Amino acid sequence: MSVSVIVVMGILDAGKSTFINSYIKMQGDIKTDPLIIQFEQGDIAVSLKKKEKNLLWIPVKEAQQQTEEIRKKLYMRIVMEKRQLVIIEWNGLLSFSILEELLLNGIFAGICDIKATIYLADVPVLLKELKYLGQGPVSQIMNADYILYRETKGNEEKEFLRRIKLLNKEAKVLPVSESNQLKRELKKEKQSDAMGLCIFASVMMILALLLPVFGGGHSKINDVLVVFMGLMLQGIPFLLLGVILSSLIQVFVSSETIKRLFPKNKLGSMLVAVLAGFCLPVCDCASIPIFKSLVKKGVPLYAAVTFMMAAPVINPVVILSTYYAFHEDVRVVLLRMGLGVASAIIIGLFTAYSGKKKDLEKSGPLDALCSCGCMEEGSRISVFIRHSELEFLDVARYLVFGTFISAIFQETQIGESLCVCEFSFPLKLAMMMLLAFLLSLCSSADAIVAKSFMVEFPLSAVMGFLVFGPMMDIKNVLMLQSGFKKTFVIRLCVVTFLVCFLVVLAAAVFSIGGLGYE
Amino acid sequence: MNKKGGLEPLFEGICAIACAASLVYFVATGQYLYFVTPSMKGFLYFAAGVFFIWGIYGALQKKRSYRSFLKRFYLFVFIAILVFLPYEHMKTSNLTSAEDVAVNSLNGEIEEVLLSEEEVKNREIDVTEDTFAGWVKMLWNDVHAYEDYTITISGRLVKSEDAGEQNQYTLIRLYMSCCAADVLPIGIPCVMSEPVKEYEEAWVELTGVVKCCHKEEGTYPKIYVKQIKKSTEPEVEYIF
Numbered sequence: 057m058s059v060s061v062i063v064v065m066g067i068l069d070a071g072k073s074t075f076i077n078s079y080i081k082m083q084g085d086i087k088t089d090p091l092i093i094q095f096e097q098g099d100i101a102v103s104l105k106k107k108e109k110n111l112l113w114i115p116v117k118e119a120q121q122q123t124e125e126i127r128k129k130l131y132m133r134i135v136m137e138k139r140q141l142v143i144i145e146w147n148g149l150l151s152f153s154i155l156e157e158l159l160l161n162g163i164f165a166g167i168c169d170i171k172a173t174i175y176l177a178d179v180p181v182l183l184k185e186l187k188y189l190g191q192g193p194v195s196q197i198m199n200a201d202y203i204l205y206r207e208t209k210g211n212e213e214k215e216f217l218r219r220i221k222l223l224n225k226e227a228k229v230l231p232v233s234e235s236n237q238l239k240r241e242l243k244k245e246k247q248s249d250a251m252g253l254c255i256f257a258s259v260m261m262i263l264a265l266l267l268p269v270f271g272g273g274h275s276k277i278n279d280v281l282v283v284f285m286g287l288m289l290q291g292i293p294f295l296l297l298g299v300i301l302s303s304l305i306q307v308f309v310s311s312e313t314i315k316r317l318f319p320k321n322k323l324g325s326m327l328v329a330v331l332a333g334f335c336l337p338v339c340d341c342a343s344i345p346i347f348k349s350l351v352k353k354g355v356p357l358y359a360a361v362t363f364m365m366a367a368p369v370i371n372p373v374v375i376l377s378t379y380y381a382f383h384e385d386v387r388v389v390l391l392r393m394g395l396g397v398a399s400a401i402i403i404g405l406f407t408a409y410s411g412k413k414k415d416l417e418k419s420g421p422l423d424a425l426c427s428c429g430c431m432e433e434g435s436r437i438s439v440f441i442r443h444s445e446l447e448f449l450d451v452a453r454y455l456v457f458g459t460f461i462s463a464i465f466q467e468t469q470i471g472e473s474l475c476v477c478e479f480s481f482p483l484k485l486a487m488m489m490l491l492a493f494l495l496s497l498c499s500s501a502d503a504i505v506a507k508s509f510m511v512e513f514p515l516s517a518v519m520g521f522l523v524f525g526p527m528m529d530i531k532n533v534l535m536l537q538s539g540f541k542k543t544f545v546i547r548l549c550v551v552t553f554l555v556c557f558l559v560v561l562a563a564a565v566f567s568i569g570g571l572g573y574e
Numbered sequence: 575m576n577k578k579g580g581l582e583p584l585f586e587g588i589c590a591i592a593c594a595a596s597l598v599y600f601v602a603t604g605q606y607l608y609f610v611t612p613s614m615k616g617f618l619y620f621a622a623g624v625f626f627i628w629g630i631y632g633a634l635q636k637k638r639s640y641r642s643f644l645k646r647f648y649l650f651v652f653i654a655i656l657v658f659l660p661y662e663h664m665k666t667s668n669l670t671s672a673e674d675v676a677v678n679s680l681n682g683e684i685e686e687v688l689l690s691e692e693e694v695k696n697r698e699i700d701v702t703e704d705t706f707a708g709w710v711k712m713l714w715n716d717v718h719a720y721e722d723y724t725i726t727i728s729g730r731l732v733k734s735e736d737a738g739e740q741n742q743y744t745l746i747r748l749y750m751s752c753c754a755a756d757v758l759p760i761g762i763p764c765v766m767s768e769p770v771k772e773y774e775e776a777w778v779e780l781t782g783v784v785k786c787c788h789k790e791e792g793t794y795p796k797i798y799v800k801q802i803k804k805s806t807e808p809e810v811e812y813i814f
Contacts, residue, residue: 286754
């Protein structure tokens with residue numbers, strides 16, 4: 057036996073009862089009346105007042121405390137009465153996990169088939185008070201398939217839609233005026249994710265089988281795939297290290313401990329960030345998840361940015377690889393470290409004095425809210441495992457995309473062909489930095505590639521490649537977008553480019569020994 | 575619509591375990607060496623281990639929840655399939671001439687080779703798989719130190735087109751410093767007493783004498799070959 061369940065959620069006065077009433081009216085073809093279960097303290101749905109046999113009212117407190125008793129009560133009403141459709145009006149402050157526990161587990165395992173979850177949003181209340189309402193509303197939004205809202209003023213609506221997307225990218229967000237469309241959609245059967253995954257796997261395998269036909273031998277397609285695979289195999293373990301470290305911080309280290317490590321004054325805080333970057337052997341793939349974790353834990357954005365910028369340039373692995381790649385030339389290592397630290401601190405300072413609170417919106421105002429599994433219940437170990445896995449899968453998509461673009465650039469040699477042109481030093485420097493951005497090499501291994509440019513370029517221009525590349529490249533930009541606003545990422549990218557450019561240019565003029573230094 | 579429960583946790587687990595298994599297979603069979611250096615072996619096993627733990631954890635999840643993360647698991651399937659693509663790897667045989675050989679890019683990361691007292695006494699250099707890059711670097715950097723040494727070395731013999739000499743070849747190998755993105759052909763020029771057409775493009779072991787030659791930009795090594803024989807091509811052409 058399978059019972060269809062539709063869950064309607066939302067805070068008090070969001071319009072849940074009205075929605076349920078109009079939905080029932082539209083379901084003319086249902087043989088038996090739906091059972092309405094109200095986990096509420098508000099009014100009973102108007103049209104149902106006369107049909108109490110189709111209504112079950114459960115007090116919120118009982119739902120929270122007496123799972124087994126409530127489950128039995130639900131079983132009697134749903135299974136024994138052979139209901140086909142159950143509509144649940146879920147209290148806006150109750151966590152969605154309580155509903156999951158009641159309807160998807162225990163004696164209900166395999167019986168209830170939740171067809172859809174609908175969240176009715178009160179835009180002004182959500183914008184002002186979401187962070188004070190606890191985990192209930194957040195967990196509901198995160199689990200909603202549809203989010204309905206009443207149209208409101210332009211900016212407010214835009215802001216609401218943006219925040220909703222931060223919590224739930226997959227939900228279909230509709231204004232209430234389009235709720236009829238939703239009601240029609242609820243009748244349709246949808247394809248399951250498992251089916252989608254099977255189709256994806258089949259298409260991939262067919263493409264793999266066709267590869268020798270269309271891209272076999274030493275074709276460009278093959279070469280791009282080989283470079284792509286090389287970069288992926290190089291990047292994935294380090295990204296894993298990053299997400300594991302970041303998950304450890306997220307799950308096991310309290311915000312207070314992290315905040316204590318960072319002094320309150322800006323410069324001190326940034327110096328601690330630089331020191332952390334020096335001590336942690338993480339490349340740019342790994343530093344981004346850690347950066348996101350630090351921000352979530354309340355570390356000031358400028359300190360976290362300083363860490364993200366400094367760590368891939370000055371960590372021990374990068375120091376060693378640069379030392380060996382440049383024929384054990386300590387000056388190159390010191391230059392790279394010095395310019396990296398200087399640039400990171402300037403970028404941090406820029407963030408400190410120009411950063412807006414909005415920059416933190418994916419992690420800040422909604423305090424530690426994310427869809428990466430960290431809000432799941434269970435032991436810390438299980439939350440750690442789930443968090444690290446989901447964070448990896450979330451960020452790795454961007455790594456895949458970034459490395460693929462980078463592989464195309466490497467194999468088509470667009471960057472290199474530009475570099476052979478005669479340019480003035482500032483243009484050469486900019487060209488090197490652009491190349492670093494496009495190639496997206498791992499910071500642990502970019503020194504050897506940088507060294508190969510020494511034939512055509514002076515060290516001072518190559519230094520731009522070595523300093524800017526680890527801080528910002530295609531894959532970093534894409535990975536950052538998984539956690540921050542696009543405008544913030546673009547601004548950070550532009551600022552990083554300008555700061556690195558000016559710092560390296562200044563060093564070339566005043567310190568390295570002039571623009572022609574080889 | 576996301577429905578997690580029933581077989582879906584198992585499905586999630588299978589995706590992650592399949593990804594882990596394909597990585598283990600990839601490393602254990604040595605195929606990874608076409609893409610990254612042996613130093614990544616431990617890291618790749620580490621990655622496979624993490625995927626395996628995630629897979630087991632996912633498959634054993636008993637508590638059902640509504641929201642499924644199955645879409646994200648496309649990545650595991652993607653990686654698992656990526657491992658089995660029929661790649662055509664870069665080979666020395668794909669190089670049309672020795673002009674492609676990039677010795678200038680050899681760097682300090684390559685460990686230099688120490689000769690034993692006996693080798694110094696006999697003025698003999700025996701180049702192995704592990705010491706090829708080291709010797710190429712040392713000979714290009716300071717050929718004077720090894721002039722007139724007898725050297726035994728293996729690699730693919732490629733005709734040099736730039737030298738204008740009929741009997742000039744280059745013995746090459748492919749050197750990977752980090753991953754497939756930076757594979758470079760490296761090698762040493764060789765001079766034969768007469769053209770050796772039958773050995774061109776073949777995998778050979780040759781013995782000869784190291785000589786110092788001069789060009790406008792400095793000195794470089796050449797091996798004057800005394801003896802040449804075909805040898806077995808290694809499974810992975812790359813040196814690291």
